[in-house]
Amino acid sequence: MSPRPIAHRTDFSVRCACGELYNTDDSHIGKRLRCRCGRTVTIVRRSLGKPRFTLSIAGTARRFRAMVRAMARAWIGDTVQQLHSASVVRRWTTRLTWGYLACMVVMWVLFITTSESFLPATLLAYGPRFVLLIPMLALAPFVLFSARRVWLPLLIALVIVVGPIMGGR
DSSP states (O other): OOOOOSSSSOEEEOOTTTTTTEOOOOGTTOOOOOOSSSSSEEOOOOOOOOOOSOOOHHHHHHHHHHHHHHHHHHHTHHHHHHHHHHHHHHHHHHHHHHHHHHHHHHHHHHEEEEEEEEEHHHHHHSSSSGGGHHHHHHHHHHHHHHHGHHHHHHHHHHHHHIIITTTTT
C-alpha cells in the first residue's frame, strides 16, 4: 500500500501589506492572489541569503514610511491607506466630475425655470455665479493628472457654467 499523498504542503509564506499571511508552495510562484483588504499579492519566495533589513537610507526611509502609515491607520483607519492607490483617486475623480456635471445641469434648469419662485434658484439668479466654478478648479488638477478620460464632462460643465449660467461674462 502506497502512502497517502500530502494534500497541501506549505513551503513558505507570503505576507500582504495589511499583515494577512498566506501559506503557499513553489508551484504557485509568480501567480497573484487577492487579499481580503483588496490588494493584489504576488507570490514570490524570498531568497535566504538576502538580509531582511539593510542599513541604507532607502531602507530607513521605507521603514519610516511604513511606521507613519501604521500610525495613520491606527488613528484614522484604513481610509488613508486606500487613498494612496491611483485607482481609488481615479475612481473618485470620475465620480465627482460626473456629479459636478449633473449638478451644473440641474442648476441651469433651475435657473431657467424657477429663478423667482425657488430660493436656491433665486440665490443663483441674484448672487455671484462665479462660485459655481470653484469645484471645477478643484477637480481640474485631478482630471489632468489621474483621470484624463473624464476631461470631456468637466469641459461640458465649464461650458454650461460660463455660457448659459454666467451669460458669457
